[in-house]
Amino acid sequence: MENTVDKISYKYVSYLWDEEVASSLGNDEVALLIYRSNLLGADLRLTNYAGGNTSCKVMETDPLTGQDVEVMWVKGSGGDLGTLKKSGLAALYVDKLHSLKKRYRGLENEDEMVGLFNHCIYDLDSKAPSIDTPLHAFLPFKHIDHLHPDAIIAIAAAKNGEQITKELFGGKLAWVPWQKPGFDLGLILERTVQENPGITGLILGSHGLFTWGDTAYESYINTLETIERASEYLNENYGKNRPVFGGAKIQSLPKEQRLEKANTLIPLLRGLCSSQNRMIGHFTDDERVLEYINSNDLDKLAPLGTSCPDHFLRTKIRPLVLNLTPDADLSDTQQLKEQLVQQFEDYRADYNAYYERCKHTNSPAVRDTNPVIILYPGVGMFSFAKDKQTARVSSEFYINAINVMRGAEAISEYQGLPEQEAFNIEYWLLEEAKLQRMPKEKPLSRKIALVTGGSGGIGKAIAEKLAQEGACVVITDMNEKALNEVNDEFKKAFGKDTAVTATLNVTDGNAIVNAFKTANLSFGGVDIIVNCAGLSISKSIADTTEADYDILQDVLVKGQFLVSKEGLGILRKQQTGGDIVNIVSKNALVSGPNNVAYGTAKAAQLHMSRLMAAELGPEKIRVNVVNPDAVIRGSKIWESGWAAGRAKAYGISIEELPAYYAKRTVLNEEILAEDIANAVFLCVGGLLHKSTGNVINVDGGVPAAFVR
Structure with missing residues (x-):
């Protein structure tokens, strides 16, 4: 394994591979998978918290027959790449996963395939396999990375993303139009690779990136180089044809005034967001947030919602933008609350209408209709969730969405995920089942x-x-x-x-x-x-x-x-x-x-x-x-x-x-x-x-x- 650290210099991603550490792992491909995953997860420009998945395929001894069989080790359901350990991997027989193609009855019955993954498990101590398992299994590569980098999703969410992908990567990356993750998408990826020999990766429309290699190191480098090229392209285009986000519409308050406004407002927002379930809050006035919420394009982009499923599952499909000026007098609590109550009622009504427009006969009941993300132009962004980590991560995910909108608008025109597709992810029965399996909250959770x-x-x-x-x-x-x-x-x-x-x-x-x-x-x-x-x-x-x-x-x-x-x-x-x-x-x-x-x-x-x-x-x-x-x-x-x-x-x-x-x-x-x-x-x-x-x-x- 060649150490190329002296030859590689990246501007937009971090090269973290340490050959001494990698060599200490020897030929243990699973250990190298975990090492690679941790490096990828350590750079939030590459993937979100708990987002993406990685895999490797190795030969193992079948405990039943004693024969060598191919086994795929892949990040299991609900794990995080940055903290992944072997206990967070699912290990499955590759041939059994392929044999499930005979059982597949089409998109209408796709969810039933998830239960069949359990019959393909090689290591009985495995983490539960995720919905993305067939996406890795059906690609004929030893090491695979599936990530959600902002730079790639910006292209994937652009109006002419397919054309940009073809021109930017010279045909080395294939384009796969948006489709909900699952067994059918795995078959599409397999077919795309067969029809495009020699490609080094795939961009999934509105979703993310697949890259691969024969070794853990090759996959890692392929991933970095692909994201670096996309990032470089975006940065070449920021402000080239028009100001970022159409330029500033308003100016931010000074830092101390922003914090005072947030301090005054956040308990009121928390109370309103807790109308159904008590919530914990988070506030940020990150410069990327301020550039977006102060811009001329905010009114156009915010209603479009986010694109990547990982984003809107954490943030809801769209935020609440407060109808408050940065210099608004917040001292009259009663008057301020009356104003906020109306905005919250309008948001809840809009969310209920979205649910009614998109629901299916077997959809779970409508969930909490309160916003997760609240934007206050000139001041910052609030997020609310069941605990601090989830509120903070939701904030980080919306910043990812801002990065995506910023990039897509620089090279083309941003497109959010179609509303029905967004609903189908948010109220997916498999997602609902995952929510129902969450451990019981502690007595003082949310307090x-x-x-x-x-x-x-x-x-x-x-x-x-x-x-x-x-x-x-x-x-x-x-x-x-x-x-x-x-x-x-x-x-x-x-x-x-x-x-x-x-x-x-x-x-x-x-x-x-x-x-x-x-x-x-x-x-x-x-x-x-x-x-x-x-x-x-x-x-x-x-x-x-x-x-x-x-x-x-x-x-x-x-x-x-x-x-x-x-x-x-x-x-x-x-x-x-x-x-x-x-x-x-x-x-x-x-x-x-x-x-x-x-x-x-x-x-x-x-x-x-x-x-x-x-x-x-x-x-x-x-x-x-x-x-x-x-x-x-x-x-x-x-x-x-x-x-x-x-x-x-x-x-x-x-x-x-x-x-x-x-x-x-x-x-x-x-x-x-x-x-x-x-x-x-x-x-x-x-x-x-x-x-x-x-x-x-x-x-x-x-x-x-x-x-x-």
Whole structure:
């Protein structure tokens, strides 16, 4: 295998092949397939997240006969090339796949072929075969790449794409008109290759690219060179005959103003998008987005919808373009909402009409009619989906669609997929079956939580529990160093789409505003607010200073008030209810020595919670309290001298405190930070959705603290 890294220089794609790594894999063609796939998936200019598929055909020993048989290893259903492992491949007998041609009964019965793929499986640990399996099986090449590069789809979605393909690639790439993926398309690809000997690839109209080679490396290079040539051609033509997207119609707001507009608007949009199912949001003001949404061609192109099936399956067939000017005054929430409501109603009506025009007798019921992609000219793009990753990926897919429209318009005229064809993909019974097989969502999926005091101890345990149960979490704390460590820890544990951090001193109004801005711009709003930030001072009344008293009131009482008040504004914009959970203390109910300032502040927190519960109940906003006691292990409050103060008050040593606290409870149990986190989850996890104003003591059972 020749290492050509010194000979190859690409401008529009990335050459990532490392001969040393490839050589270490020896002649293991499946390992080389995975390596090649990971390289292709690492460059989003080549394919979308979870899009495309790759394959190789190798000789294996049949476990039943002991004879050598040809087996195709191909990316299975639902996998992603960038993270593909062997467990994500399907392995099938090639001869059995070919034998299915005898069973094929035509387009009307095409879907039944998918079930027959399972009878061709060689490796019983295989991933489920995808609908694209025959597209690879019927092509007579050892290594095959099927990708959705923006540059190729721009040609595939151009009005005269077939002619451009022929001229640009000199007949080395054949053109296959649009057809829904499946068994019949596999037969068409096979026939096209037979009728065009010597071609190096295929462009599928409105869809994507097939390339191949005798080795993994040859296939990789063929793929790169084909996409590079298409990209070069597009870039030669941008602005050549007319300005990109017809030129700018409006100008973008400055960056900070764009973010302020998005911050103000996104909770309202999230609430409207959640009319059927609660959604998580994403915002981007990527320069490619701004060029498109600010252009003269936006009104022409946006209604045409996307072309590649991978695009509109993630984004819906077309976006909602907001009828708002960049400098619109968004301060009147009620007036703004009335305006948005009408636009959403119009969008839903249009989507329902599309469904009614295109549905078949056996089509699945109409799905959520709300938009996935929302464009605000001059500001940016919002996307909404069931979780952050899906919302982010939907945004990325629409940027792919923008790239396609940009390229197609530069060389010809962009064409979206015909509406009926788009519907046939979106409401394909096989796609519906895939949706029905999705794992059950976690209890806090689709919800966003903001936790104060989250860098350690109880706060961190709460954030971890909420993330484990499916929530997106905004972790706040005034300790920036500890917060950075937590940020790294959560990314390793949960990936990049679950948690973000914000530095927050709960006595600083501006910092509170910025923390919720982080929640808005990261996830779309907030559903759960956990007031956990705190400190403790244990002194006799004689030793308690005015400064001691004031800081406890400021952090515990006023902090809880300010954070809840700011969060309430977002909850009200969304109008989807919500939860506020205040971490108070057993000391709010029990009088003890050397505790006057702390106990007074905790009692104020508790009663404030009751007052809030009474006031906010009609808006379906629940307010509940969790009262911990003696959480020693890992708790930050013991670092401040509190432990020494309590030990002195009880006439024992610091080392004796855990046992002392456990023995004074009826359960004789040590209380851990995880116990408090579980109580918070109980409040917000759905089982107590008709409960508010409650106090849950997590103290092992201190009779003096029993609520009465």
